[in-house]
Amino acid sequence: MSVEPRINDRIRVPEIRLVGADGEQIGIISVTEALRMAQEQDLDLVEVAAEARPPVCRLMDYGKFKYENAQKAREARRNQVLTVIKEMKLRPKIDSHDYETKKGHVERFLKAGDKVKVTIMFRGREQSRPELGFRLLQRLSADVAELGFVESAPKQDGRNMIMVLAPHKTVKPKPVPTPAPAGATE
Numbered sequence: 001m002s003v004e005p006r007i008n009d010r011i012r013v014p015e016i017r018l019v020g021a022d023g024e025q026i027g028i029i030s031v032t033e034a035l036r037m038a039q040e041q042d043l044d045l046v047e048v049a050a051e052a053r054p055p056v057c058r059l060m061d062y063g064k065f066k067y068e069n070a071q072k073a074r075e076a077r078r079n080q081v082l083t084v085i086k087e088m089k090l091r092p093k094i095d096s097h098d099y100e101t102k103k104g105h106v107e108r109f110l111k112a113g114d115k116v117k118v119t120i121m122f123r124g125r126e127q128s129r130p131e132l133g134f135r136l137l138q139r140l141s142a143d144v145a146e147l148g149f150v151e152s153a154p155k156q157d158g159r160n161m162i163m164v165l166a167p168h169k170t171v172k173p174k175p176v177p178t179p180a181p182a183g184a185t186e
Helices: 031-040 061-080 096-111 124-128 130-143
Strands: 016-020 025-030 044-049 054-060 084-092 116-121 148-157 158-169
Touching: 025 031, 025 084, 031 044, 031 054, 044 061, 054 061, 084 096, 084 148, 096 116, 096 130, 096 158, 124 130, 124 148, 130 158
Parallel strands: 016 054, 084 116
Antiparallel strands: 016 025, 044 054, 116 158, 148 158
16 A cells, blocks of 8 residues: 655645646745645645655645546556466376367467466376376477467476466457447348
8 A cells, every 4th residue: 555645734844845736846935835825726735755855745636636546546457467377187197088178178278368277196106207297298288389388397296297388479368249230231
């Protein structure tokens, strides 16, 4: 959370550098004189640079300023892209049909613009053969190379081997089709 700037009577220094409502430099004046000017123009005296010597203050409508900043922050949150990581779990001795099915899911996730965390789970004696899992992950990354790239190389993590695939930057989610205007015939 940002710290609120000091306004009007909360400014406790003898003199300030004042900037007008239109951005013009007024100069170094006393705080009482600046407060009088703010009252005459029906504006607030807002400290914009407290670290400067003397502190820099500006004449502005503080309520409007806060509202506009809140609107900008809301718009920035709305335009934010949420990264989704989907997970696909495989076994080292996967059947070819099952592999194709799982590969299809990974392709679908990458086309939608999501990252995919591919996990190979080893059980029992399979743990002594991590190269089987490594080869399987290399095969999968080669099969989906046109849709995505390996963001995180395969690495052993206890009983699992993990790799992360990310979509290429050119891959964008499919646009939603717009309905034809009323009265249009095909």
